[in-house]
Amino acid sequence: MKTLFIGGIKSGKSRLAENYILQGSSNTKPYYLATCEFIDAEMQERIQVHQQRRQNKFITLEAPIKLFDTLQNCQQPVLVECVSMWLNNLLYHQIPSADILQELEAVMLLPVDLVLVHNEVGWGVIPDNPLARQFVDLSGKAAQIMGQGCEQVFFCSAGLQLRMK
Numbered sequence: 001m002k003t004l005f006i007g008g009i010k011s012g013k014s015r016l017a018e019n020y021i022l023q024g025s026s027n028t029k030p031y032y033l034a035t036c037e038f039i040d041a042e043m044q045e046r047i048q049v050h051q052q053r054r055q056n057k058f059i060t061l062e063a064p065i066k067l068f069d070t071l072q073n074c075q076q077p078v079l080v081e082c083v084s085m086w087l088n089n090l091l092y093h094q095i096p097s098a099d100i101l102q103e104l105e106a107v108m109l110l111p112v113d114l115v116l117v118h119n120e121v122g123w124g125v126i127p128d129n130p131l132a133r134q135f136v137d138l139s140g141k142a143a144q145i146m147g148q149g150c151e152q153v154f155f156c157s158a159g160l161q162l163r164m165k
Contacts, residue, residue, distance in 0.1 A: 002114045004146045007156030013117050014050065014081060016154065016161050021079045021115045022057060031078040032058035033070060035086040050081065064089045068103050068110070077113035083146065084119040087138055091131070097138050104142055108149035116146055120155075 005017040021030045032054055036047055054060075058079070063070035067086055071078060080086075083104075090100050107114075122140045127133045147153050153165040 001152070002108065002116070002146075002150040003152040003154070004116045004118060004143075004150040005154050005156055005161070006118045006120050006143060006147075008120055008123075011120075011156040012159035012161075013154075013156035015053065015159070016156055017079055017081070017115050017117045018054060018057075020154075021077055024113075025077050028076045029057065029059055030076055031061055031074055033061045033063055033067075033078050033080045035062075035064050035067070035080065035082060035089065037064045037085075037089055065093065068106050071107055071110055071112055071114070074112050077115065079115045080117065082117040082119065083142060084117075084121070084139060087142060088135065091135055091138065097134065097141075100138060101141055101145065104145050105149075108145060116150070118143055118146060 003017075003020065005013040005020070007013040018032075034047075034050075036043065059076075061070055061074075061078075064086065067080070071080075087100060091097075119139065120143070121136050122143075127136060147165070150165065152163065154161040155164050156162075
């Protein structure tokens with residue numbers, strides 16, 4: 001089964017997704033696929049908060065670029081934290097948007113249980129620079145691919161989840 005947790009930054013989606021996959025994986029320890037690259041001290045602090053919260057409840061994998069290659073070998077449920085950072089990484093490395101979306105579509109076809117975390121970024125103003133607009137457009141298209149490919153979709157806000165699908 002594939003499940004998407006989508007919401008704004010600091011909406012609680014990561015914590016909710018972690019609890020969700022842990023409740024569904026009572027017999028096995030799920031994977032936690034971390035996509036964030038260490039950029040600066042502030043990002044390092046954010047990563048440490050996530051690491052402390054998950055403690056040893058997960059098997060941690062790090063895949064900031066090669067999402068499909070990493071996931072195709074997973075036999076247990078996987079929490080992908082987060083798709084937004086993966087998109088950011090690929091744009092930083094100048095991977096074309098079409099290639100990114102093609103890889104995401106391939107990920108959605110893998111026979112592995114996935115819980116995907118993604119930032120909703122489409123409710124703000126249109127960004128004032130081309131790279132930010134490219135990210136917002138790519139993020140929206142990725143959200144649509146995941147929303148269509150997942151059996152369950154939860155919108156998260158204020159630490160709560162609302163089932164959309």
